[in-house]
Amino acid sequence: MATGHGALLALSGGVGGAKLALGLAQVLPAQQLNIVVNTGDDFEHLGLTICPDIDTLLYTLSGRGNKSLGWGLEGESWNAMEALESLGGDTWFRLGDKDLATHLWRTELLSRGVQLQQVTTELAQSMGIASNIFPMTNDSVRTTVICDEGELPFQHYFVRRQCEPRVQGFRFDGIDTATPNPGVEQLIMDNRLDAIVVCPSNPFVSIDPILQVPGQWQAFAQCSAPVIAVSPIVAGMAIKGPAAKMMRELGMPATAQAVAAYYNDLIDLFVFDRQDQQDIAGEERPHLCVNTLMVTRSDRLRLAQVILDYVVEFSKR
């Protein structure tokens, strides 16, 4: 990159964020890519501490992701789940045999007092990942979804109930006392970032927990590097997941513009999808309007390059 220091910070949740992160890791020198990841959807299950968004990033960036499932590991087997089923155990959260190893080892290291950052770095290294993955905090934050039928821990809402209950709001338990990841704070303090990219992840349950870690919204907003958000909503639909359904249930229009308004003064640029071109005629916020869908490898690379090109332009101002 022909700009200042060449480092980029991406804010990411699970699948959508990981796709863009993979694109960025391919157009940048991979070690220049830093990703701060949502841990609000982490949970304790079957004795294990499971970090779905971190794992999606690990598996995607290492090229091990299961492309047909869209989650988990390629070439996975399910013998533990089958045996668990025969014991009458909880199998609603599908854990493949190979995937289990990640959770077992993370849980063991955490039980020895190793911080989540160190655990994540070790897992990333053993998978050959050169980019830097930062859990949003080393502290425990757990997202609760407030539904009209009561409160649900995030994975119970998301996986067990398949996002069916109507959403009234969200609570990030533990966030008030959570400390931002020192690695992310250092990146900002050192003024090493050329851009902050908000990936096309769910604004409410993937990006918001990262932003709500005390001091993070302000740190990102006040950073001299531009903050660029890519819309997770295209033509009124979420590319993946419940974002559009949540927006309707929260009384918001399910539009990309509403997401841009939600991020408000955090962002310097909003990237709309070309399908929304007609609807954003009056948009006054700085924006791009490009093809944001990432179906193929070249889609990811093209979108990542669009973002880098903007960053280079921005740095010349």
Added chain:
Amino acid sequence: MATGHGALLALSGGVGGAKLALGLAQVLPAQQLNIVVNTGDDFEHLGLTICPDIDTLLYTLSGRGNKSLGWGLEGESWNAMEALESLGGDTWFRLGDKDLATHLWRTELLSRGVQLQQVTTELAQSMGIASNIFPMTNDSVRTTVICDEGELPFQHYFVRRQCEPRVQGFRFDGIDTATPNPGVEQLIMDNRLDAIVVCPSNPFVSIDPILQVPGQWQAFAQCSAPVIAVSPIVAGMAIKGPAAKMMRELGMPATAQAVAAYYNDLIDLFVFDRQDQQDIAGEERPHLCVNTLMVTRSDRLRLAQVILDYVVEFSKR
């Protein structure tokens, strides 16, 4: 059985005990067999609570045991272990994919506050086991092996170090405050037992923890039913495991007679193996001398029948 109430209580550790228990479960109505199991070699590993002796019994009694390995489940796969290895994780305790389900579900139930007895009963039922398996206590007891090189948690001594360090003694952490399993106490109080069988398990690390749960040695010794111990030592060697090595390191003769002396006034009958016939000429303790090796199914049945025949004889006195 032609005696009083027909119920039998077996004290068991892992593999050797489980073989005799399986024999007993086949010559008795299975639901008349009660087994109190050592939990001193339980441990926490990779976030899971693992109960090796209970699992050996579950797998053996349900016919799912891996006959070629001598531990674990038949038809097992090892994909989680392979993945764990590639992460640089601890793989010295081999956990098969199907076996993992047992530990995952037990750990989940324990974390919900379900007692180990209830967890064990549910696992046994889901595996179609009609006999009653009683963990020696619902409380946490953990065996530490005191070696000349320092202290080792039992599984670290037994599996990771393959029993190589020289033994000086044992400590059962938590035993002083452990409460006996109420189900075992009830069996004794109700006077429903026709016999108590000490299986040919390791006297020091399998049977002793059961006997050291406060009140248990006395309860078994004072029970009106005869206590019958089957020798784990044949011709100066342990049938399986480190019992004979431990005896030598503890300064005891590695003989069946020394085991009989160790159990002392607890037992009413000691069952020697025929191979030791020459050496026990002077044995004054009530004893039998039969073939105790359990290689085949008919070996197990024959030994179990020898024990039952004695119990019937005893009841006629």
